[in-house]
Amino acid sequence: MFLGLAELLIVLLVVVGLAFAVVAFLRRKSTDLSDTACSLCGDKTHMAKARPLYGHAVCRRCSNGFANRRVLAALLDDALIFLIAPFLIALAIGVFQPVIGNLSAFGRGWRKVEDVYGWFVIAYLLKDGLLGYSPGKFLVGVRVINAVNGEPAGIWSSVKRTLPLFIPPIPLIVALQLAEGTRTGDGWAKTKVIWDRFSDRAPFNGQLVNVPIEPVAQ
Numbered sequence: 001m002f003l004g005l006a007e008l009l010i011v012l013l014v015v016v017g018l019a020f021a022v023v024a025f026l027r028r029k030s031t032d033l034s035d036t037a038c039s040l041c042g043d044k045t046h047m048a049k050a051r052p053l054y055g056h057a058v059c060r061r062c063s064n065g066f067a068n069r070r071v072l073a074a075l076l077d078d079a080l081i082f083l084i085a086p087f088l089i090a091l092a093i094g095v096f097q098p099v100i101g102n103l104s105a106f107g108r109g110w111r112k113v114e115d116v117y118g119w120f121v122i123a124y125l126l127k128d129g130l131l132g133y134s135p136g137k138f139l140v141g142v143r144v145i146n147a148v149n150g151e152p153a154g155i156w157s158s159v160k161r162t163l164p165l166f167i168p169p170i171p172l173i174v175a176l177q178l179a180e181g182t183r184t185g186d187g188w189a190k191t192k193v194i195w196d197r198f199s200d201r202a203p204f205n206g207q208l209v210n211v212p213i214e215p216v217a218q
């Protein structure tokens, strides 16, 4: 077996959390603010279905675009850190280790990786610490900043906002919060996720709320 029970549980939790994210995303409610400009793109075209983002009203298109990016970044990080990186390292160890036996090169490598799988959990905790970009966030163009001073998140902030994800019910709660901005863990770490393309716009730069819009997620 490639994974131990603990690792399988972690992978399972992540998968279930993401499934809930999809459901929450599809069930989001909206408010008709057709006369108001979107806080991100500035357009009124899609404001008939406006949604809150950090308390600011944004159009349906921008809301979806931001939520999609965060979900995709999470999927990429989960796959990269818990599956692809261990797989490649196991392959490399197997190929470069001159062990004689009847195990395949990958099998030999995987046994070594299994012994140190905890390091991948540590890598996961640190993932947002490099200028606020995890690999997945970098690829989709979102990043984590300090909500107070706007500086990119560091390693300690990354640990604080990622640690709660390992407590069983939290990924499900996070899934419901994701589209509207702040999620569990961001409060403790004093962080927020921003969309690079619109980093100077009100929801991301700390400006006061333009049009009050009530959060709809529970």
Ligand SMILES: [Zn+2]
Residues within 6 Å of the ligand: 038, 039, 040, 041, 042, 043, 058, 059, 060, 061, 062, 063
């Ligand atoms: Zn917009």
